[in-house]
Amino acid sequence: MLNKYPIVAIATAPGRGGVGIIRISGPQLGPFAYALLKQDLKPRRAHYCVFPDSHGEPIDQGIAIFFSAPHSYTGEDVLELQGHGGPAVMQTLLKQCLHVGSAFGLRMADPGEFTLRAFLNDKIDLAQAEAIADLIDASSETAARAAMSSFSGHFSKKINALSESIIQLRMMVEATLDFPEEEIEFLEKYQARERLNKIQENLNLVLKQSKQGLVLREGLHVVLAGEPNVGKSSLLNALSGEDLAIVTDIAGTTRDKVTQLIHIQGVPITIVDTAGLRDTTDKIESIGIERSWAEISKADVVLNLKDATKSNLAIDEKIAFHRSPKSTLLTVFNKADLLKTIPPSGEDVIYISAKTGNGLELLIDRLLYLAGWQPGQESPWLARQRHIDALESASHHLKLAEMHAQQDDRVLDLFAEELRLAHDFLGTITGQMSPDDLLGQIFSRFCIGK
Numbered sequence: 293m294l295n296k297y298p299i300v301a302i303a304t305a306p307g308r309g310g311v312g313i314i315r316i317s318g319p320q321l322g323p324f325a326y327a328l329l330k331q332d333l334k335p336r337r338a339h340y341c342v343f344p345d346s347h348g349e350p351i352d353q354g355i356a357i358f359f360s361a362p363h364s365y366t367g368e369d370v371l372e373l374q375g376h377g378g379p380a381v382m383q384t385l386l387k388q389c390l391h392v393g394s395a396f397g398l399r400m401a402d403p404g405e406f407t408l409r410a411f412l413n414d415k416i417d418l419a420q421a422e423a424i425a426d427l428i429d430a431s432s433e434t435a436a437r438a439a440m441s442s443f444s445g446h447f448s449k450k451i452n453a454l455s456e457s458i459i460q461l462r463m464m465v466e467a468t469l470d471f472p473e474e475e476i477e478f479l480e481k482y483q484a485r486e487r488l489n490k491i492q493e494n495l496n497l498v499l500k501q502s503k504q505g506l507v508l509r510e511g512l513h514v515v516l517a518g519e520p521n522v523g524k525s526s527l528l529n530a531l532s533g534e535d536l537a538i539v540t541d542i543a544g545t546t547r548d549k550v551t552q553l554i555h556i557q558g559v560p561i562t563i564v565d566t567a568g569l570r571d572t573t574d575k576i577e578s579i580g581i582e583r584s585w586a587e588i589s590k591a592d593v594v595l596n597l598k599d600a601t602k603s604n605l606a607i608d609e610k611i612a613f614h615r616s617p618k619s620t621l622l623t624v625f626n627k628a629d630l631l632k633t634i635p636p637s638g639e640d641v642i643y644i645s646a647k648t649g650n651g652l653e654l655l656i657d658r659l660l661y662l663a664g665w666q667p668g669q670e671s672p673w674l675a676r677q678r679h680i681d682a683l684e685s686a687s688h689h690l691k692l693a694e695m696h697a698q699q700d701d702r703v704l705d706l707f708a709e710e711l712r713l714a715h716d717f718l719g720t721i722t723g724q725m726s727p728d729d730l731l732g733q734i735f736s737r738f739c740i741g742k
Contacts, residue, residue, distance in 0.1 A: 309377030367413030404738025418723030434558025511560030520568025
């Protein structure tokens with residue numbers, strides 16, 4: 293059984309800090325806490341303690357807090373030791389915990405195991421557990437707020453409400469199937485079609501909001517590609533608002549990629565400035581160009597940056613060849629300030645001047661659009677691709693149920709089956725229908741100590 297033995301880990305980030313925390317969770321930790329600290333601890337109270345080694349010599353001094361089950365993060369007994377955050381101190385105290393805890397079966401925690409135990413002990417659902425990791429990884433205030441909303445249960449409540457609506461409709465269908473002799477016109481009498489339409493409307497709204505939440509979490513990976521001296525580094529500097537890349541008139545200044553994360557309306561956008569694409573005998577520059585092609589193949593959006601005063605179609609074919617079929621290719625003509633007349637921009641072609649800033653706002657709006665972000669419709673929660681996939685699958689089965697509902701009560705069994713499948717897919721979001729391999733994938737990506 294997973295929760296049979298206690299686990300321990302350093303809960304604070306690696307490195308030096310003012311405070312370091314060691315967390316222990318498991319059943320009936322009272323005897324272990326006394327063996328370690330030589331004093332009784334009252335639940336949910338801070339105790340000033342000396343943390344002794346096996347010879348009674350102090351390792352550190354700090355605060356010990358004991359949380360008795362089920363009133364803890366994991367739902368088990370939890371002991372937290374808060375001391376000074378030096379790596380040597382933390383490691384020595386951790387070793388002492390393992391030494392004393394050997395008699396109690398104490399072992400090192402696996403990545404995400406504290407949160408996994410919280411999930412298995414019904415303290416949180418799966419969507420909330422994922423939100424904890426997303427909150428830690430959030431790269432903007434907007435994303436952090438959305439992750440906190442998910443952790444607070446906002447997203448789960450929406451999913452549970454949808455599930456409950458489907459359950460109510462399923463109960464009526466199943467009851468009709470169990471007593472067919474009553475010959476009740478189910479679809480008409482219980483307004484099944486109207487109920488189903490309302491469920492579909494609510495699910496579509498949740499799906500739309502979740503897609504916004506996915507953009508906040510994953511953002512966009514944008515690669516600046518093109519020949520030397522078309523202004524890739526100037527554009528990176530203009531978008532980031534910093535002089536990150538060296539800008540000169542000398543061709544081939546950028547020989548390796550320069551990566552910068554920026555936030556636009558809370559959306560994380562990773563911009564990669566690459567080496568200019570050209571034929572060269574310079575070994576170092578050649579390596580940089582190979583890396584450029586590699587980055588182009590991984591991009592969500594490839595900005596094919598060109599000099600508005602020149603034209604070279606050969607490089608366009610090479611970029612189109614190397615980019616992923618799933619990526620979007622956007623042609624950006626830079627140095628538009630040198631033109632007498634600036635042509636109008638379109639969906640796939642934009643004229644800008646990285647020097648003057650002209651056209652940058654249009655480019656930014658286009659990038660947000662390609663990311664799937666809709667200004668003014670901020671997501672109330674953060675979402676993952678698996679949530680979107682589950683919602684879309686549930687929507688698909690509701691559409692099949694709607695198709696059966698257009699017939700008559702002779703296909704009620706098919707109607708009921710599609711409702712069941714839609715309900716099951718919603719259950720995978722909160723963990724009600726999650727297989728063990730999915731749990732392993734999710735929690736293995738957490739940091740140790742969480």
